[in-house]
Amino acid sequence: MSPSWKNIRADFPALHQQVNGKPLVYLDNAATSQKPQCVIDTLTRYYTQDNANIHRGIHALSIRATDAYEKARKRALKFLNAASPADIVFTAGTTDSVNLVANSWGNENLKENDVILLTEMEHHSNLVPWQLLAKRTGAKLRFLPVVPGDTGLLDLTKLSKVLTPEVRIFAFTHVSNTLGVINPAAELCAAARKVGALTLVDAAQSAGHIPLDVQQLGCDFFVLSGHKMCGPTGIGVLYGRAPHLDKMPPYRGGGSMIKSVSYFESQWAPSPAKFEAGTPNIADAIALARAMDYLDSLGREAIAQHDKKLAALAYVRIMTEIPGIRILGPAQHRSSVLSFVIPGAHAHDVVTLADQDGIALRGGHHCNQPLMRKLGLTSTSRASFYFYNTEEEVERFILSLKRIQKFFPLWCQANTPPDA
Ligand code: PLP
Numbered sequence: 001m002s003p004s005w006k007n008i009r010a011d012f013p014a015l016h017q018q019v020n021g022k023p024l025v026y027l028d029n030a031a032t033s034q035k036p037q038c039v040i041d042t043l044t045r046y047y048t049q050d051n052a053n054i055h056r057g058i059h060a061l062s063i064r065a066t067d068a069y070e071k072a073r074k075r076a077l078k079f080l081n082a083a084s085p086a087d088i089v090f091t092a093g094t095t096d097s098v099n100l101v102a103n104s105w106g107n108e109n110l111k112e113n114d115v116i117l118l119t120e121m122e123h124h125s126n127l128v129p130w131q132l133l134a135k136r137t138g139a140k141l142r143f144l145p146v147v148p149g150d151t152g153l154l155d156l157t158k159l160s161k162v163l164t165p166e167v168r169i170f171a172f173t174h175v176s177n178t179l180g181v182i183n184p185a186a187e188l189c190a191a192a193r194k195v196g197a198l199t200l201v202d203a204a205q206s207a208g209h210i211p212l213d214v215q216q217l218g219c220d221f222f223v224l225s226g227h228k229m230c231g232p233t234g235i236g237v238l239y240g241r242a243p244h245l246d247k248m249p250p251y252r253g254g255g256s257m258i259k260s261v262s263y264f265e266s267q268w269a270p271s272p273a274k275f276e277a278g279t280p281n282i283a284d285a286i287a288l289a290r291a292m293d294y295l296d297s298l299g300r301e302a303i304a305q306h307d308k309k310l311a312a313l314a315y316v317r318i319m320t321e322i323p324g325i326r327i328l329g330p331a332q333h334r335s336s337v338l339s340f341v342i343p344g345a346h347a348h349d350v351v352t353l354a355d356q357d358g359i360a361l362r363g364g365h366h367c368n369q370p371l372m373r374k375l376g377l378t379s380t381s382r383a384s385f386y387f388y389n390t391e392e393e394v395e396r397f398i399l400s401l402k403r404i405q406k407f408f409p410l411w412c413q414a415n416t417p418p419d420a
Helices: 005-011 037-050 060-080 094-109 128-137 156-162 185-194 242-247 282-298 300-321 347-356 369-374 391-405 409-415
Strands: 088-091 115-119 140-144 167-173 198-202 221-225 236-240 258-261 266-268 326-328 337-341 362-364 380-384
Touching: 037 060, 037 282, 060 088, 060 236, 060 282, 088 094, 094 128, 094 167, 094 198, 094 221, 094 236, 115 128, 128 140, 140 156, 156 185, 167 185, 185 198, 236 242, 282 300, 300 326, 300 337, 300 391, 347 362, 347 380, 347 391
Parallel strands: 115 140, 115 167, 167 198, 198 221
Antiparallel strands: 088 236, 221 236, 258 266, 326 337, 337 380, 362 380
C-alpha cells in the first residue's frame, strides 16, 4: 500500500515555513533534499550521547560510536544489496567517490591511449576527475553521444562504436540532473563487460529515488551522495566490487588506514579502512543509515512512482497550458527532474520570480556546461520533485509559471503556435 504522502510532510520541519509571505514549495530536490526529523534527531542523539572517536577507543562511548558507524556500513550494504561490508566505503559524497576511483584505480591501471568512456550528459563531478586522470596518464576521453534534439536520450545506436576494447572504464550517470532521463544502467554495464571495461555508475540522482541493486546492475563501482536522499551533507558512499577494491592503493594516507607504519614505509589495512584515512564523518554516516531506514519504510518503488507522477503531471500541464516553453528530456524514462527554458528569459530571472511565489527552483548550467553548449543553451530552469511534494504544489508551480510568462509578453506573442 502506498504511504500517505500528505502526512509524510509532517516529518520534514523545513517544509513548514513561509517564503516571501507564501507557503514554501520546495522543488530543488535534485540539488539537495530536505531532512526528516528522524535524521535530525539521529544527529542530535549522536552528539549528545555517543560522541567519541571510533575504532581505536576502548571506553564505552567509543565502543558505542564504533558499533553505530559499522552498523551504518551494513545498512548501506543492505540498501544497495552489496555483497560485503568491505565493498562499502564512506566518502564525502559522489564527487569524492569519483575522485577516489579516478585517482586510486585510475593512476594504477591506465596508460597512454587507454580510453575512458563517459557520456555527453555527465555532471562535472563525473567529468573533471577523469579529465585530470587523462592528463596524468595520457589516456583518452571519449563520449557516448546524446541523441540530437531535446529528448535527452543516450544514442544507444552509437554504443558499439564508442565501446571498443581500448575502453578501460565506462563512467555514466544513472539519472541526468539536467535532462531527468533514466539511463539503462544494467544494459550499459553488460555492454561494457563484454569488451572487458569496468563501469562506474553515478547514482547521485537515482539513489533514494528509484530501487537499486548493485549486483543486479552488474556495475563495478557505484557512487552516491547522502544529502540528496534525506541524509546529511558531507557523507556519501562508494560501492566497489571486492576484486577491484582489494587491488586498489589508498587514495589518501593517514591514521586508521594502515596495518603497520615505520619511518620510511607503511602497509595498508584492507578495504574499507584503506580508503578511510583519518577520523571519518561518523555522525553523518550514522544519520545516513537512518535516512536509508526512513526511505525503505516508505518503499523505494512507491517513492519512484510518486516522483514520476508529479514530474509527468508538471510535464503535461506545461505542454498543454503554457505554449512555447521548451522542456528538456524525454516524456518517458523520466525521473523527478524537469528542466525547461522560457526563450528570451534568463533562468535566473525565472527562478527569482518563482521565489517571489515561495517556490524554490534552480537555474543555471547545473554543472553540465558541455551538455548545455550541445543543446545551444547557457542555462535552464529546473524543478525537481520528491516524495514530500504534492499535486497542489505542482498546481502552484504551474500558476507561477503562467505569471512569470506574462513578464515576457513580446516573446510569447512571437512564439505562440497558431493553434494554441
Ligand atoms: N552527479 C550528479 C548527476 C549530480 O546531480 C551531482 C550533484 O548535483 C553530483 C554528481 C555531485 O554530487 P555532490 O556534489 O553531492 O558530490
